Amino acid sequence: MSHIARLLITCPDRPGIVSAVTTFLYTHGANIIDLDQHSTDPEGGTFFLRLEFHAPVLDMSRTALETAFGEVVGERFGMDWRLSYADDVKTVAVLASRQDHCLMELLWRYSRKELPCRIAAVISNHPDVQKSVESFGAPFFHVPVTDGDMEKAEATMLEIVRDADLVVLARYMRVLSGNFVSAFPDRIINIHHSFLPAFVGADPYRQAHDKGVKLIGATAHYVTAELDAGPIIEQDTARVNHRFGVADLKTTGSDLERTVLARAVTWHLQDRVIVHGNKTVVFR
Amino acid sequence: MSHIARLLITCPDRPGIVSAVTTFLYTHGANIIDLDQHSTDPEGGTFFLRLEFHAPVLDMSRTALETAFGEVVGERFGMDWRLSYADDVKTVAVLASRQDHCLMELLWRYSRKELPCRIAAVISNHPDVQKSVESFGAPFFHVPVTDGDMEKAEATMLEIVRDADLVVLARYMRVLSGNFVSAFPDRIINIHHSFLPAFVGADPYRQAHDKGVKLIGATAHYVTAELDAGPIIEQDTARVNHRFGVADLKTTGSDLERTVLARAVTWHLQDRVIVHGNKTVVFR
Amino acid sequence: MSHIARLLITCPDRPGIVSAVTTFLYTHGANIIDLDQHSTDPEGGTFFLRLEFHAPVLDMSRTALETAFGEVVGERFGMDWRLSYADDVKTVAVLASRQDHCLMELLWRYSRKELPCRIAAVISNHPDVQKSVESFGAPFFHVPVTDGDMEKAEATMLEIVRDADLVVLARYMRVLSGNFVSAFPDRIINIHHSFLPAFVGADPYRQAHDKGVKLIGATAHYVTAELDAGPIIEQDTARVNHRFGVADLKTTGSDLERTVLARAVTWHLQDRVIVHGNKTVVFR
Amino acid sequence: MSHIARLLITCPDRPGIVSAVTTFLYTHGANIIDLDQHSTDPEGGTFFLRLEFHAPVLDMSRTALETAFGEVVGERFGMDWRLSYADDVKTVAVLASRQDHCLMELLWRYSRKELPCRIAAVISNHPDVQKSVESFGAPFFHVPVTDGDMEKAEATMLEIVRDADLVVLARYMRVLSGNFVSAFPDRIINIHHSFLPAFVGADPYRQAHDKGVKLIGATAHYVTAELDAGPIIEQDTARVNHRFGVADLKTTGSDLERTVLARAVTWHLQDRVIVHGNKTVVFR
Structure with a gap:
């Protein structure tokens, strides 16, 4: 599987989110193309992130990737997240x-x-x-x-x-x-x-x-x-x-x-x- | 008397207004520097005009000019008008x-x-x-x-x-x-x-x-x-x-x-x- | 003849131009819809004018009007002028x-x-x-x-x-x-x-x-x-x-x-x- | 030590940069407030990053932090980087x-x-x-x-x-x-x-x-x-x-x-x- 994907995240802000997300992706072979984030308030606010990545040789299927992300990162931070793929027109x-x-x-x-x-x-x-x-x-x-x-x-x-x-x-x-x-x-x-x-x-x-x-x-x-x-x-x-x-x-x-x-x-x-x-x- | 004056006019629109106003001013020695007009509707609309003029040798006093303008032009067209002078700060x-x-x-x-x-x-x-x-x-x-x-x-x-x-x-x-x-x-x-x-x-x-x-x-x-x-x-x-x-x-x-x-x-x-x-x- | 016409004028600036132009048009039955002018310098500058008029009952033909305008107004002020008609698409x-x-x-x-x-x-x-x-x-x-x-x-x-x-x-x-x-x-x-x-x-x-x-x-x-x-x-x-x-x-x-x-x-x-x-x- | 710091990075683009940077900061007690990045080309291009972080209880001195960052992250990715502190007016x-x-x-x-x-x-x-x-x-x-x-x-x-x-x-x-x-x-x-x-x-x-x-x-x-x-x-x-x-x-x-x-x-x-x-x- 290759190609461009986009990850959108909304969750309560707290330290470590960007580190956890980008490390997860890096570990699975994704290369970040674009990352933008926003927090309404670093303390007690809501955190938003949009991340676009390229995965020339992703080490798992889409389904496996999504399952793993949900378990490893999503649940830990209480995220409302979705992944979409540029290929899915x-x-x-x-x-x-x-x-x-x-x-x-x-x-x-x-x-x-x-x-x-x-x-x-x-x-x-x-x-x-x-x-x-x-x-x-x-x-x-x-x-x-x-x-x-x-x-x-x-x-x-x-x-x-x-x-x-x-x-x-x-x-x-x-x-x-x-x-x-x-x-x-x-x-x-x-x-x-x-x-x-x-x-x-x-x-x-x-x-x-x-x-x-x-x-x-x-x-x-x-x-x-x-x-x-x-x-x-x-x-x-x-x-x-x-x-x-x-x-x-x-x-x-x-x-x-x-x-x-x-x-x-x-x-x-x-x-x-x-x-x-x-x-x-x-x-x- | 010399200097810059501005004439603002509001009146019902009908033919002949610009001609009457500019001919009056020209006759009394004024030189138009700027003229802008607007009509909400050429037929039955309201006419607006702003005219800036320079009068190197006006042939009468301000009061006389205003009286004359009111009688000759203002009343004829039912104008709401005012003249102001750049000198009057x-x-x-x-x-x-x-x-x-x-x-x-x-x-x-x-x-x-x-x-x-x-x-x-x-x-x-x-x-x-x-x-x-x-x-x-x-x-x-x-x-x-x-x-x-x-x-x-x-x-x-x-x-x-x-x-x-x-x-x-x-x-x-x-x-x-x-x-x-x-x-x-x-x-x-x-x-x-x-x-x-x-x-x-x-x-x-x-x-x-x-x-x-x-x-x-x-x-x-x-x-x-x-x-x-x-x-x-x-x-x-x-x-x-x-x-x-x-x-x-x-x-x-x-x-x-x-x-x-x-x-x-x-x-x-x-x-x-x-x-x-x-x-x-x-x-x- | 009726309809909308536009007059564009370029000439040396001097007193009386707007009065002459608008009086000519008024006299021949035209009603000014829009008038805009510009002078690079009231003394010795160049004067520009755009005038849009409506002539419900013009008292002469287009040719006669243009000839008359040229003779009565255009030559007097040394104008470079042209008339165009919205009808002439x-x-x-x-x-x-x-x-x-x-x-x-x-x-x-x-x-x-x-x-x-x-x-x-x-x-x-x-x-x-x-x-x-x-x-x-x-x-x-x-x-x-x-x-x-x-x-x-x-x-x-x-x-x-x-x-x-x-x-x-x-x-x-x-x-x-x-x-x-x-x-x-x-x-x-x-x-x-x-x-x-x-x-x-x-x-x-x-x-x-x-x-x-x-x-x-x-x-x-x-x-x-x-x-x-x-x-x-x-x-x-x-x-x-x-x-x-x-x-x-x-x-x-x-x-x-x-x-x-x-x-x-x-x-x-x-x-x-x-x-x-x-x-x-x-x-x- | 507390307060706001900003990290600016320029380096050759390659996978893992954001993960390395953000994990380093998270590990040392920093909370990312703002992160923006740009790459001229994900393959062989130049990578730019600006990151603003808040460090309520940084676990080391500024000098130690900078030395550590240079050794652990900066050298690994061949970064041209600088840290500045909002306190240093x-x-x-x-x-x-x-x-x-x-x-x-x-x-x-x-x-x-x-x-x-x-x-x-x-x-x-x-x-x-x-x-x-x-x-x-x-x-x-x-x-x-x-x-x-x-x-x-x-x-x-x-x-x-x-x-x-x-x-x-x-x-x-x-x-x-x-x-x-x-x-x-x-x-x-x-x-x-x-x-x-x-x-x-x-x-x-x-x-x-x-x-x-x-x-x-x-x-x-x-x-x-x-x-x-x-x-x-x-x-x-x-x-x-x-x-x-x-x-x-x-x-x-x-x-x-x-x-x-x-x-x-x-x-x-x-x-x-x-x-x-x-x-x-x-x-x-």
Whole structure:
């Protein structure tokens, strides 16, 4: 077995963690490529670690390695940990509506090999983008919301995305039920077109215009039961002024949205994000 | 009479305004240096104009010019207008508390002649900064808030700042009464240490930390009766991450606050800001 | 005749210009929507003006209007001026090579109606992008450079782009001859993948990596006979660090390049750019 | 012995480094607070590490610890390493000229305890800033350059700064000799008022104005024998436009310069910078 693997750890901070982890890996033939750590407080805080390693000749199978790590290191420090392998390409489902700029940005980066994943499904409640999606080699599914029957639409979508490692809401304009959301804990990323927590809810560019802000923003976050309140992964802002009508804010904001969403999705796929409570640690 | 003057106009938009204004000025010997305009809608919208002119040999006195402009142009278009002269240096009063970074930034730019004003008073409820303030040649007044008696403190401050053209709250930590605020309509600038409307109220860096935002912000705005809700003049943001504790957010935010406040004050002093409803037009 | 027109003026500065121009337009039924001006020096400097107007019922034909303006205003002030009409959609030719990110960004904005133009031709020396280009409804021409015979390739391209109002080099990797360039004065826009004048010439990301810069940049400029030295329209930078290899610089830089080029092309198409000597005035 | 220490390492990359280092520290009672690493290439590349640790009850003296680390770890991996202790406050000398904005920014942050150092000397070839400097509690030395005799001035300055851990050129306008520079290898930081390598040499804002750039920059770098060519620590840019005359560029640039220099000095003082060839690794 060779190849790149990533180890993500959350545990109570105390002396000896890094030594134990890196010595374990070294002993089994792994070479650390990248290591980043964070502690909320060296005394009594929470410790986070992301470690990327290369194992040209690992001395055991993946399963054996994971079992040994859990027993030798994980249990000793009370770790919440996971190992992922760059070879295990993650599958992604994208949900979109009529506004296609975020969807197109993702597909376009996907075609440039900038997104380390396989896009297994693009679902939209509008049929318009089918041709574009398929030209990028991604399967398209049209799942309309008939007569406002969101429950039925969700059931259809759940069938399609059931096995996805990540669900991306690329300006999907429907609110998903708690039922759907709970099927993908910390695995649904949404792009909200404002600098959250400002302008929660509908039509944030209209809200921004009414307020007369001098910057607009976009926020990528994990979806939780509470609307627009999940852990923030990435945000950015762009300068606007009194000349910007609502339509101009939307145009300028579109560019922000696609950049911010693309970053968040990329970091998730690279196992750079640890969710902790209502916040994230992003190792970049 | 010579020198630089600035004309600010707000009126209903309709054809002929720029022609009338510039022809009037040209006829009376003025040379336009800078002209900027904005219309919310060419049909039925509101028109805003800022015009800076130089008058080497104006053919009448200021009073006569203003009377003539009002009669010939102002009334015809139903203008809300004002003329100000760069020679009439504005007087500024600064209110501060223990946190002195915004105050020091203003004084420092003042000493470099970057702020076109005369700082007539610096008032603090703490005596600590007296020496620093006076070393910049600005008069210092210590006005403590004794036993929470804000009314009395405000009365003392009103005595001191009565004639100020502009009052700047440079991280002044007390809430001013509606009575005080109404004495300086659109002439009190506050710096709030968040990207408004996010994190209104107390301790915004703590709120930002709890929310896990990836950018922090600062907002300079005119003060109105409603706390942290007046017309926004300028905003900016800075990138932070999970490593930033509340203290780090404060340090990083301090730099934002002084930059944003300095810009807003400078633009106000240069007559670049028109307040319209709860928003501003900033001609830069 | 109705609709939106834009007037661009360059002339020696002196009193009365704005008054003369706006009065002429008002008299003939035009309503100013936007006016921006700049003077390098009110005394003896150069004056620049961009004016956008709406003429619901212009009292004469375009030709008559232009003749009258030239005689009444243009000659009086020694103006270099031009009028363009939003109705006269500009035609654009795009030259590209294998790297398609800038080309795709332009086509994508074009399909979203963000670029006010008609893309009449996309030319590449590689056939790879044909299908993508045509899916956006733009004609594709494959013009290879055989045996390094650039002269012949240029002749073929000149046939195709002869009538273009604007030629965009979207990471076209061949150096155009002075002959080609002189056929489109101030009408060829190139994107250079560095913050010019740093890293002129080949492989700027390699140069940036060798130098260890902490920001990389992109520059959109008009093409002149001297390589990478024409008037700059727009630039931007992005933060990088020691972790960025040359490939990472290219990926990050790609996003900068497409943003910067898109802005420059948009501003050109909106008649916002005046070239003056080796510099530009960009009214935004 | 308690307190915070920082370990900086440069060595050929190979498996086992992190394990060896962290196990050594853990064994001797140290608790890792922060660890960051970088490798130019896992196979045959150069490895860099910065590690911050807390040692509540270190089981040996500093000297013993360093000797042991060198023998047990340093020699094994062929490391270039150094240990520094937050308790050993670095001494800093600042050289300035008439332009005092960078100097004032440093002194001001110093007074806010944002710069972890002791400013042991401020030297200027102009006496103007003496009073300001002394009001911040820093010793001032006026060392004029008489009749262009730089050699004599340098000799005087060398006397004063001999023991400084860091020399900061805060817009010091004289070129230092190779002799002076070589006395402080990788320990002189200069702020250059352009985005290097653009606009090397004198009057970069004039050069930027002549070139018509749309962004200006500032660069903090270590000083080497070659003018403006030493390893870059930090850079930033700010947007400008055609309205900016040379004086405006200077004003806007001043703010950039003080920010960029303050960051570079802070990072140096926090032992975050490793110089490698003509580049830097900055762990932030």
